Amino acid sequence: MISETVLTTFGEGSLDSRLVDENGRLLFSKCSRPRLALRSAFINLNYAWPLQLGIPLESAIDYSANHTDRIKKEVKTLRLWEQEDILASRVHRAGGNFVTVHYIPDTVSCKRALDVNLNPDIFERLMDRYTQIRDVAKRKRNSDYLHSDPTLVNFLYDYERDLVVAIDPGTVLNPSMDFDTLDAHILARTLRDVANIEQPEEDIARYVRMFKEQMSEEDVARVTSIPHVIPEVIQTYFEIRDLAVAAIKGRKFVDTLAPLKTYCARYHAFIEDILLE
Ligand SMILES: Nc1ncnc2c1ncn2[C@@H]1O[C@H](COP(=O)(O)OP(=O)(O)OP(=O)(O)O)[C@@H](O)[C@H]1O
Ligand SMILES: [Mg+2]
Numbered sequence: 001m002i003s004e005t006v007l008t009t010f011g012e013g014s015l016d017s018r019l020v021d022e023n024g025r026l027l028f029s030k031c032s033r034p035r036l037a038l039r040s041a042f043i044n045l046n047y048a049w050p051l052q053l054g055i056p057l058e059s060a061i062d063y064s065a066n067h068t069d070r071i072k073k074e075v076k077t078l079r080l081w082e083q084e085d086i087l088a089s090r091v092h093r094a095g096g097n098f099v100t101v102h103y104i105p106d107t108v109s110c111k112r113a114l115d116v117n118l119n120p121d122i123f124e125r126l127m128d129r130y131t132q133i134r135d136v137a138k139r140k141r142n143s144d145y146l147h148s149d150p151t152l153v154n155f156l157y158d159y160e161r162d163l164v165v166a167i168d169p170g171t172v173l174n175p176s177m178d179f180d181t182l183d184a185h186i187l188a189r190t191l192r193d194v195a196n197i198e199q200p201e202e203d204i205a206r207y208v209r210m211f212k213e214q215m216s217e218e219d220v221a222r223v224t225s226i227p228h229v230i231p232e233v234i235q236t237y238f239e240i241r242d243l244a245v246a247a248i249k250g251r252k253f254v255d256t257l258a259p260l261k262t263y264c265a266r267y268h269a270f271i272e273d274i275l276l277e
Contacts, residue, residue: 004022007026016030016032026103029098032097054234055231056264059185061172072096074099075094077169078091081169087163087164101167104156109157111197114197115197125164127214128163130150133147137183138183143183146183181222184223184226185226187222187223190211196259196262205270212275212277220275220276
């Protein structure tokens with residue numbers, strides 16, 4: 001018989017997540033919530049419309065995918081990674097609308113670790129996992145192997161073992177984009193996160209140089225051909241939307257486009273030059 005104790009629940013995200021003690025084993029569980037028709041319409045209004053107007057880097061994501069699609073995608077990729085011995089969340093159990101993975105103790109996200117201070121060693125470990133994943137995906141030319149949500153929060157640094165574990169590849173990618181284009185957009189999405197590390201620009205430049213080491217000439221050509229410009233109409237749309245959200249929810253103004261703006265500004269200031277060096 002399974003004896004289960006829920007230790008913590010995380011209700012803030014788009015999925016219901018909980019940390020569970022099952023017969024003495026710690027598990028992290030995610031379950032899809034039914035999405036209201038009104039909420040789906042809101043998400044479409046938020047993303048589908050601006051997407052068509054050309055918001056950079058978003059065209060690789062399939063925003064029409066629902067929570068269940070995302071859980072299925074996460075399970076598929078985690079299982080493929082397991083077959084390839086890629087260190088990642090290990091699936092314990094999965095069903096139509098939930099996934100339970102083994103909890104990895106004593107880790108911190110690479111985002112948090114790199115925001116605290118300059119740490120090229122941790123970045124190196126991050127690149128180890130990142131290239132391992134990309135190499136397998138490229139060899140198979142199969143985007144199911146790519147980390148579809150390669151932000152720095154979805155790579156956990158394990159201080160004890162000095163290595164990085166990949167988690168959360170649940171983003172559904174645009175099915176009409178070819179492998180190389182998807183891969184290039186994913187590279188750029190990670191670069192956007194690198195550009196937003198809360199450290200001085202010279203340290204970010206150093207990380208970008210390290211990131212570039214795992215890029216081929218074709219990768220550089222593809223990433224630099226992506227327009228790194230936010231159209232005026234998109235900026236106006238999000239300004240109005242963010243002001244409305246702050247007013248309706250009675251909370252502080254949050255600039256949704258801030259990370260993208262920082263990335264684009266730094267891309268033109270020095271990232272592009274480093275890539276083309
Ligand atoms: N296997 C794990 N071991 C330890 N901690 C984990 C594990 N999986 C997730 N976490 C922690 O929980 C957080 C949220 O998990 P996860 O990234 O899978 O979901 P999410 O980003 O909230 O949801 P979404 O699927 O909507 O992107 C992670 O940032 C990490 O801190
Ligand atoms: Mg996540």
